[in-house]
Amino acid sequence: YQYKKQKETERALLQKVKAKLSNAQNKQLENILTNTDEFQMFLKSVSGKLTAAQAQELKSLIEKRNQEVVDQGLQPIDKIILHKTFSFAPWMLLGVIITLITRSSLIHLVYQLLGR
Secondary structure, eight states, rough: HHHHHHHHHHHHHHHHHOOOOOOOHHHHHHHHHHHHHHHHHHHHHSSSSSSSHHHHHHHHHHHHHHHHHHHHTOOOOOOOOOOEEEEEEEEHHHHHHHHHHHHOOOHHHHHHHHHH
């Protein structure tokens, strides 16, 4: 219910803002909202690793956005840095195994060795 009410409030506020903007400003606002929605939908579609098809889709979205940015006389995006992720689950499992075997934490064991 709260989510629905919030969305209705946002729509009403957006309509009030649009009524006060010029045609050019309305066009820019629509462009921003459309592109934001495109990127939001793309980001929601990516789960896990980025596939070749998803990378190509991202590239086309950015090229489209770059064309709009260049038309406005601004600097386009020339590089996107993607970072390779790693799985955290094996490290958690290793921590659990160490804790079960030693019946203590690894930090506590190091503290005991240094304290002697």
